[in-house]
Amino acid sequence: SQTIHQWPATLVQPVGSPLSLECTVEGTSNPNLYWYRQAAGRGLQLLFYSVGIGQISSEVPQNLSASRPQDRQFILSSKKLLLSDSGFYLCAWSVRDRGDNSPLHFGNGTRLTVT
Amino acid sequence: KNQVEQSPQSLIILEGKNCTLQCNYTVSPFSNLRWYKQDTGRGPVSLTIMTFSENTKSNGRYTATLDADTKQSSLHITASQLSDSASYICVVSAGLTDSWGKLQFGAGTQVVVTP
Numbered sequence: 536s537q538t539i540h541q542w543p544a545t546l547v548q549p550v551g552s553p554l555s556l557e558c559t560v561e562g563t564s565n566p567n568l569y570w571y572r573q574a575a576g577r578g579l580q581l582l583f584y585s586v587g588i589g590q591i592s593s594e595v596p597q598n599l600s601a602s603r604p605q606d607r608q609f610i611l612s613s614k615k616l617l618l619s620d621s622g623f624y625l626c627a628w629s630v631r632d633r634g635d636n637s638p639l640h641f642g643n644g645t646r647l648t649v650t
Numbered sequence: 651k652n653q654v655e656q657s658p659q660s661l662i663i664l665e666g667k668n669c670t671l672q673c674n675y676t677v678s679p680f681s682n683l684r685w686y687k688q689d690t691g692r693g694p695v696s697l698t699i700m701t702f703s704e705n706t707k708s709n710g711r712y713t714a715t716l717d718a719d720t721k722q723s724s725l726h727i728t729a730s731q732l733s734d735s736a737s738y739i740c741v742v743s744a745g746l747t748d749s750w751g752k753l754q755f756g757a758g759t760q761v762v763v764t765p
């Protein structure tokens with residue numbers, strides 16, 4: 536069966552420090568991978584989307600970046616965190632080429648607090 | 651303006667009772683509508699996915715309905731259990747060729763089931 540691992544579960548970082556959140560998927564190949572941010576009382580916001588190794592799409596301007604060094608590994612990074620980066624970060628995957636009806640499978644998230 | 655609106659924001663129900671959550675959307679063109687359950691501090695888990703031609707879909711004690719003409723959906727929880735306490739998120743997928751930004755998330759309805 537497929538599983539998705541996301542770590543760390545919680546993280547407290549000072550403003551200006553770097554960030555690295557990691558996500559790995561097991562039991563599937565060539566997944567679509569996603570990074571979302573969830574703010575309290577608001578819907579999930581898509582940050583990055585990847586259809587393959589080295590292929591990253593981003594629409595929301597921010598000081599975050601993402602990389603996909605391996606097929607089932609997705610990393611969210613920042614060189615210098617801002618207070619506004621605090622939030623709940625979720626990694627997700629879906630089956631590629633299953634069309635619109637492929638469900639998203641989420642990890643258990645990372646609660647990031649920037650102090 | 652959010653293209654997916656959920657109501658109520660929160661509700662409290664007694665264990666064993668039924669409840670219904672509402673989702674109205676303006677996303678167009680429409681591809682499918684999903685309901686997710688998110689336990690506190692965890693990632694969302696898919697409950698149902700409905701396409702344009704489906705009016706209802708069940709998953710155990712959860713039953714989702716869809717009226718694509720009025721752009722409304724509901725999630726009905728039957729005989730609620732304490733484990734149903736969670737946030738329920740409505741997600742609408744736009745029928746776009748580019749996968750980026752297709753999914754529009756509601757802010758969720760927080761359900762609390764009390765003994």
